[in-house]
Amino acid sequence: MPTVLITGCSSGFGLETAKLFLEKGWNVVATMRQPKTDILPTSDNLTVLRLDVTDPDSIRKVVKQVGDIDVLVNNAGFGAAVPIELIAPETARQLFETNTLGTLAMIQAVLPKMRERRSGIIINVTSSVTLKPLPLVGVYRASKAAVNALTESLAIETKPFGIRVHTILPGRSPETSFGTNAMPHLRGLDNADYKPMIEGMIASFREANGPVTHAADVADAIWRAANDPGTPLKIAAGEDAMQWMAEAGQP
Template identity: 55%
Template structure:
């Protein structure tokens, strides 16, 4: 039985991915900052572990408790919507600490077992905003674009050891808790010079009829990345992400 470790499973893409792999008879290690086993179906193939990807001790404890795994999915992330002038250094650091440095740190912790076995898959979840630049997302986009570059360079580094790395690039999914968290971080601190433009943009987004990304789209893309060695490096997930990728 194959085992997958997924970060950020408390909601959205991570939660759906854990369900998806459980349904396909995988052993799942679902991690989250505050474990909530009740949100996933009871199974003897499921373990729910605490993991804060910004804390080295937490990473070491979770990886140690998980034991041997076949696939790592770095999904944990935080959002941020604001003009750059409204982003404090602490907010910017928080976004990079989770989205970028957290992905690197968890990967580094898991990598020795993959290298020694000469097998394993690392799937990093980023964002379609790296394909189509948008205003008020500069810091968030930078944190995810860094993961894109990290993943592609790491693929070359690990190829001699039989370890694969892949990118899953979701589009916009406003019905997830991630979107709510991003709006919460935006708060009311958009600088006055940008306020009118921001209000117009957010109103247009609410009225948009563009197809969006469902958590199931992302789970299916992660499944392909984990199980199909011939799949491309970058897998857009969701109708909007696929359209943006085709136009890029």
């Protein structure tokens, strides 16, 4: 029975993905910074562990405890919607430390054993905002675009070892805590120049008009990447993300 380790399972995409893999009979290691055991079905195949992707000791303990990992899903991350001019340096660092360096740290922790076994799959969840420039998410977008670039090179490096690598690009989702988690980092509402732009962004996100991405869309895309060797390197998850990818001229 294969084992999948998923980061960021306390809500949204990670939680839905853990549920799907459990339903399919996999061994699921659902990791969270603050573990919650009551949000997932009771199962002998489920292990819930504390993991902070910015904490090397936390990563080492989890990887050692779990043992062989067939599929790694790097889903943990957070967002911040702030004008580039106004973003706090500490917020910028946190975005890259969590979204980019946290993903890299997980890859480096899991990849050696995958390489020894000559098998394994690494799936990195980024964002469809990397497909086109948008205001107020420049630093967040950069942190996710860096993971896209890293994944492309990683796919080349690991192919000789029988290891597949994929990137999932979700769209805007009302089912995640992205907006809630981003609000504490918001700056600029007291700036006359940026205020209209920020208020428009907040209103647009809350209304969620038009196509959106559901957590199930992302879970299904991750499942496909984990089980279908013919899955492309980049997978748009959600109707809006698929539209953006088509507009960007990417397969």
